[in-house]
Amino acid sequence: MKIIGLTGGIGSGKTTVANFFKELGVPVYIADVEAKKIMNTSASIKKSLISLFGKKSYLNNELNRKFIASKVFKDKNLLQKLNDIVHPEVEKHFKFWKANQDQPYVIYEAAIIFENNAQSKFDYTILVTAPQDIKVKRVLNRDNATEQEVKSRMENQWDDSKKEKLANFIIENIDLEDTKSQIYQLHTKLLGLATA
Ligand SMILES: CC(C)(COP(=O)(O)OP(=O)(O)OC[C@H]1O[C@@H](n2cnc3c(N)ncnc32)[C@H](O)[C@@H]1O)[C@@H](O)C(=O)NCCC(=O)NCCS
Ligand SMILES: Nc1ncnc2c1ncn2[C@@H]1O[C@H](COP(=O)(O)OP(=O)(O)OP(=O)(O)O)[C@@H](O)[C@H]1O
Structure with missing residues (x-):
């Protein structure tokens, strides 16, 4: 069984992405x-x-x-x-x-993987990205938080550009339909890699 690390900064949509994988039957562990x-x-x-x-x-x-x-x-x-x-x-x-779990691969979703230098614990890593201003807006809409509170969490996480260099796969999560099609393609690829 392969272990896939799924990560992304606050508001990137990693839980949303994780839930789509779950709908495809992939076991998902949400570390938060x-x-x-x-x-x-x-x-x-x-x-x-x-x-x-x-x-x-x-x-x-x-x-x-x-x-x-x-x-x-x-x-x-x-x-x-x-x-x-x-x-x-x-x-x-x-x-x-x-x-x-008994599926070909499982997903471990966590906000910080590369920041902890934990990528070697996974067979593959997926990074979920979105522009900074969109991430802030999503969290402000979702949580009872101030912009300062969101930004202070971001300061404890790496920029996407730094994480993109280390991730095996990247999902750009802006338009949800487009995100879903990236997930279907990646799921097929991961099933292939996990059963090869
Ligand atoms: C500080 C705590 C109590 C705040 O709880 P809260 O419900 O407000 O936030 P929640 O856990 O849902 O996290 C929301 C987002 O905050 C950011 N965040 C949380 N923990 C961390 C961390 N250790 N480092 C950087 N960012 C973090 C992430 O973007 C995360 O997705 C909580 O985040 C916590 O206990 N964090 C430390 C443990 C941890 O790292 N958990 C995450 C994975 S194991
Ligand atoms: N592509 C998208 N279009 C519109 N809204 C989105 C999109 N992706 C996620 N969202 C919304 O943005 C908010 C943040 O998404 P989500 O909780 O999945 O992010 P996260 O990366 O897990 O956040 P956190 O780090 O705070 O746990 C949620 O309210 C979610 O419904």
Whole structure:
């Protein structure tokens, strides 16, 4: 079974793309979602987060995402510490999940793959791109966030131009119909590569 890393900056549309692959029957692991589940349920992760960020990290036993986001996206050191706590657990969980899948390939979707130099963990990588102004507008429409909040997350991610050099495949996600046809073509290619 091949492991495909799917990545893209905030608002690029990587979850939208991941969901199209899912409709084609590809098992998809969304790292953001799984990370949050782990942060809400693992006693040892909770303990580490409280010792790093203090008691405000949880509100009524629920991860206080807004509070943590307000700290980490303006402090690279703190973000690295958070990543170091969360990412190894997500990786462990992904390995269990993967063992239960039976398709020729699976997709691991995460916002940061190249930034973490994690590309060698995948057989192939897909980068989802879109112009910066469109990405910002999409997130502002979707989330209750300010432009500054979106941009401070972008500052912790690499530009598309840097990631394009490292990705095996690129999906430019502007027009959804065009995106879908890129996905169908890529799916056929990946099935070929996975079963060769
Ligand atoms: C800081 C947290 C609590 C904020 O939660 P929130 O619900 O607001 O954001 P969410 O997780 O849905 O992420 C939305 C987007 O923010 C950006 N982002 C999130 N984590 C990171 C990160 N570690 N580095 C750079 N950008 C990030 C991405 O573009 C991501 O798609 C959360 O993002 C988090 O715990 N991040 C650290 C763990 C992590 O890296 N998760 C992602 C994959 S494992
Ligand atoms: N091609 C498109 N045309 C119009 N809207 C789109 C397109 N692609 C995605 N969107 C919308 O833009 C928003 C961001 O998309 P999505 O959540 O898939 O991005 P993401 O890269 O996973 O974002 P994040 O990094 O914040 O998790 C969503 O509301 C989605 O419906």
